[in-house]
Amino acid sequence: MxxxxxxxxxxxxxxxxxxxxxxxxxxxxxxxxxxxxxxxxxxxxxxxxxxxxxxxxxxxxxxxxxxxxxxxxxxxxxxxxxxxxxxxxxxxxxxxxxxxxxxxxxxxxxxxxxxxxxxxxxxxxxxxxxxxxxxxxxxxxxxxxxxxxxxxxxxxxxxxxxxxxxxxxxLWPLAQAPSSGQGTPARILWNHRWEYDKNPEDFFTALEVLSGSGLEFELVVMGQVFRHRPEVFDHARSRLARHITCWGHQTRERYLEELGKGGIVVSTAWHEFQGLAVMEAVQHGCVPLVPERLCFPEYYARAYRYDGSRQALITRLEQWLMSPDSRPASPDISSWAxxxxxxxxxxxxxxxx
CATH class of the missing domain: 3.40.50 (Rossmann fold)
Structure with missing residues (x-):
């Protein structure tokens, strides 16, 4: 054909x-x-x-x-x-x-x-x-x-x-099985396009609240970066500097390496029709935390969803960071490969x- x-x-x-x-x-x-x-x-x-x-x-x-x-x-x-x-x-x-x-x-x-x-x-x-x-x-x-x-x-x-x-x-199949994501340090990942429709304001505001309360975590911010991007990224890089271990667009190899270290991959999106970035992170062993809207209820059980509000995001992240055992295991998404x-x-x- x-x-x-x-x-x-x-x-x-x-x-x-x-x-x-x-x-x-x-x-x-x-x-x-x-x-x-x-x-x-x-x-x-x-x-x-x-x-x-x-x-x-x-x-x-x-x-x-x-x-x-x-x-x-x-x-x-x-x-x-x-x-x-x-x-x-x-x-x-x-x-x-x-x-x-x-x-x-x-x-x-x-x-x-x-x-x-x-x-x-x-x-x-x-x-x-x-x-x-x-x-x-x-x-x-x-x-x-x-x-x-x-x-x-x-x-x-x-x-x-x-x-x-x-x-x-x-999803492209992995060369080797991912880690469980449970034994890694407290890591929070953002791996989406740096645009307004991904709602970075809620994400970074939540992290600033958690940082201000004294919680320790690592922050990885990757994804596709454009010449014009929301100002919140530059503000967040300054305010959350002590938490950041990786920032900005990465080579494909480095991107996958960071995903493979595990952690919590977060979405706050106003626009998502499948959420491929979250899926890829989950495939590598990350635990998803996604809003109760758009395509996410189709793909992730209730344990991985919050009600979409900023306060609910803060509450769930605080719980998962303070009590890692309360996190569900990364879901099995092999059927999507x-x-x-x-x-x-x-x-x-x-x-x-």
Whole structure:
């Protein structure tokens, strides 16, 4: 089977998934085309032009399968290359723009919403990385269509639901078994993108309260760092300096090494459709502490969740730091790794119309 894999905004998690597909579904002859993750508004609306300008010869070839991320304007691309419409077409939603939280002084733009919707309508199968992602997409589309000046019949939307499924991004298998995370010093990890939607304010405020009460802990802050980032990171680095053992973007090797030392991996996110960073930390033996919202209830038992408030986060961290035996063991997430997930992906991608 000859397959075209398209990624219009190749952020770290998108690259992780794309390379996993190519490495673990080796029976498929993959051709990957991806665009760098920058200039988001231009990317989401202009990616067919970028693809055409840079990869016309490749796109002019015939493929049995086309797999595209949800930011690819697949409908327009098929208009430019009609023969791609003959392939079996799958759109993968790492996130959806209908549920993406807005930052200060941001307004909801129509273009990303329409690209998500038209791409889904142009697909034979639509895959989401969580039930939360799927539900928030369809709820968002329904609310959006009600705002259109002319009434839109919902029949196609209902049909779209029938060929949509939940299929998480699988984890690459580990070379060796992780530690339990129980015998390590008190370590707290942040390994998310340094952006407003990950809600770093609640995280660092909680840690400053714990530090002010005299609790000892190590702090590891990693993840993807951008040129423009929330000011809270610079403030926290100064105020929590005595706790910090690792700070900033790391090489992949150093990143995995830090995860392997164990500890408590925390999320305070306002936006998370699967939480791959938390999953990767858990895979390496860390104990997750995640809010009672978004995708997290799908993936983690109640023992690993707090009610989402800042005070509840402080209370749980204080308990776990003062009484390490009160922490639950790191959950077994081996079922989310590629060896277990491969048959599901094969079934969904190697189907015929």
């Amino acid at each position: 000859k397959a075209l894999l398209l990624s219009a905004y190749a952020a770290d998690s998108h690259r992780y998934w794309a390379r996993g597909l190519m490495a673990h579904l080796e029976a498929i002859d993959w051709t990957l085309i991806e665009l760098a993750p920058r200039h988001f508004q231009w990317r989401v609306r202009g990616n067919p032009l970028s693809f055409m300008s840079e990869h016309d010869a490749t796109l002019s070839q015939s493929f049995d399968l086309v797999v595209a991320t949800s930011l690819v304007d697949l409908a327009t691309l098929i208009g430019l290359y009609p023969h791609l419409g003959c392939a079996f077409r799958v759109v993968y939603f790492h996130e959806n723009q209908f549920a993406y939280p807005l930052g200060d002084q941001q307004t909801r733009r129509l273009e990303p919403l329409m690209v998500n919707l038209y791409s889904a309508l142009a697909a034979d199968r639509v895959l989401f990385n969580s039930q939360w992602n799927r539900d928030s997409f369809f709820d968002g589309v329904a609310a959006f269509l009600k705002k259109m000046p002319e009434r839109v019949a919902p029949s196609r939307l209902e049909a779209l639901k029938t060929h949509s499924e939940v299929l998480p991004v699988p 590629w060896p277990q997930m491969r048959p599901r992906y094969q079934a969904r991608l190697q189907s015929t119309k």
